[in-house]
Amino acid sequence: MPELPEVETTLRGIRPHLIDQSVKAVVVRQRQLRVPVSRGLKSKLKDQVVRDIERRAKYLLFHFDCGTLAIHLGMSGSLRVTSASAPIDKHDHVDLLFNNGAQLRFRDPRRFGLVVWLGKRPLTSRWLAHLGPEPLSDNFNGDYLYSRAANRRGAVKNFIMDGRIVVGVGNIYASEALHHAHIHPARGAGRISRHRYDDLCVAIKGVLARAIDAGGTTLRDYVSADGVPGFFEQQLAVYGREGSPCGLCSAPIRRRVIGQRSSFFCSQCQR
DNA sequence: CCGGCCACCTGCGGGC
DNA sequence: TGCCCGCAGGTGGCCG
Numbered sequence: 326m327p328e329l330p331e332v333e334t335t336l337r338g339i340r341p342h343l344i345d346q347s348v349k350a351v352v353v354r355q356r357q358l359r360v361p362v363s364r365g366l367k368s369k370l371k372d373q374v375v376r377d378i379e380r381r382a383k384y385l386l387f388h389f390d391c392g393t394l395a396i397h398l399g400m401s402g403s404l405r406v407t408s409a410s411a412p413i414d415k416h417d418h419v420d421l422l423f424n425n426g427a428q429l430r431f432r433d434p435r436r437f438g439l440v441v442w443l444g445k446r447p448l449t450s451r452w453l454a455h456l457g458p459e460p461l462s463d464n465f466n467g468d469y470l471y472s473r474a475a476n477r478r479g480a481v482k483n484f485i486m487d488g489r490i491v492v493g494v495g496n497i498y499a500s501e502a503l504h505h506a507h508i509h510p511a512r513g514a515g516r517i518s519r520h521r522y523d524d525l526c527v528a529i530k531g532v533l534a535r536a537i538d539a540g541g542t543t544l545r546d547y548v549s550a551d552g553v554p555g556f557f558e559q560q561l562a563v564y565g566r567e568g569s570p571c572g573l574c575s576a577p578i579r580r581r582v583i584g585q586r587s588s589f590f591c592s593q594c595q596r
Numbered sequence: 597c598c599g600g601c602c603a604c605c606t607g608c609g610g611g612c
Numbered sequence: 613t614g615c616c617c618g619c620a621g622g623t624g625g626c627c628g
Contacts, residue, residue: 328621359604359623383622400622401606416606435605437622451624479599488623495621542621564621585601587619 327398329460329493330536332383334555335404339429340378342406343387346423347374355418358433359399362419362440369442370394370421382456382492384439386447393447399437405430457491460529465491467523474514474522481517482510483584485529494529497542497564500589502528504563509595510588511581535560563589 327335348370356362373389380386385404387394396404405411407428419431419440431440443450458465473490474481482503485494494502503510505528508521517525536542541555562572567580571591581588 331621357605397622399605400620433605434607435620435622437604477598483599486622497621584599 327383327402327541328495328498328536329380329383329533330498330539330557331541331555332380332385332398332493333537334541335398336378336380336385339404339406342427343375343378343423343429345374345376346425346427347372348421349424350420350422352420352422353418354413355416355436358418358436359397359439360441363442366394366440366442375423381448381453382459382488383495384452386443392445393443395439395441395443395447395450395452396431397439397452399433399435399439401435402431402433402438405432455489457487457489460491460493460533465526465530467519467526470526471517471519471522474517477514479514480511480583481508481514481525482586482588484514485525486584486586491529493533496586496588497561498529498532498536500564501532501562504590504595505532507594507596509592510590511583512596563591565589 351367351370353362353366369391370389373391375387375389377388378385383397385396398404407430409426409428411430414432416434417430417432421429431438441452443452447453458469474484477484482499484490485502486496486499500510502525506521506525508517508525536557539555539557539560542557542561563578566578566589568577570576571578571594574591574593576591576593578589579592
């Protein structure tokens with residue numbers, strides 16, 4: 326479900342409720358997520374104060390004095406701040422209860438998500454150490470993309486979805502950004518000019534920034550931490566629109582599997 | 597190092 | 613109504 330804009334929207338929703346609050350209890354109903362939730366989490370977090378929460382790639386990092394907890398939403402995860410009386414869904418796997426009465430609830434039907442302790446040096450942990458730059462940062466630019474693409478024969482769509490190259494570009498926004506930049510998703514990454522990588526970089530930043538502004542994209546059941554759906558779906562140019570006319574040239578949008586993922590594009594506008 | 601493929605898991609909608 | 617199939621927003625790991 327969530328790509329970077331949805332994770333950023335979640336961060337903005339939960340942060341004000343939890344900063345400076347101390348953990349009263351941890352409830353784990355299902356520890357079999359992508360990796361098992363560690364049994365020591367409860368004793369580790371008890372009475373610890375949330376000093377800050379930030380996002381790195383699609384990971385939410387909860388910083389405590391004793392170290393950092395990471396939560397990843399996988400394909401179907403969501404985080405909500407609820408009251409203690411909220412009914413428990415069968416996929417509500419982990420709660421953090423706070424002394425101010427707030428409760429952070431992690432729900433994840435498919436259980437591809439992650440609740441892991443990263444210790445005192447989170448950026449060197451196996452989950453974060455290999456990650457590429459943030460797409461909205463200044464060190465992600467056309468020069469960087471072009472240099473990393475040299476000699477790569479794989480499809481550019483797979484290239485920009487590779488977290489070692491750049492983080493946070495998932496299946497929706499990869500298709501969207503490539504349409505904006507008029508680049509065919511199956512084109513070899515090493516066969517794109519420096520100039521076109523400038524365009525692609527601008528397109529990636531633009532599409533992510535607009536999606537954040539709209540509160541993310543709601544497909545199926547995604548809602549932000551406050552229970553409000555995102556409204557970016559109405560702005561999607563190609564994703565999920567197979568057969569409908571391209572907004573630029575009216576040719577029908579095509580769907581094709583690239584790297585085992587559905588990809589949407591206009592074969593007129595994108596080369 | 598790189599590319600291709602698989603796995604993990606549940607739910608939903610469409611077709612018969 | 614019910615079953616089966618294909619599809620779904622992520623990403624680490626394995627193999628050649």
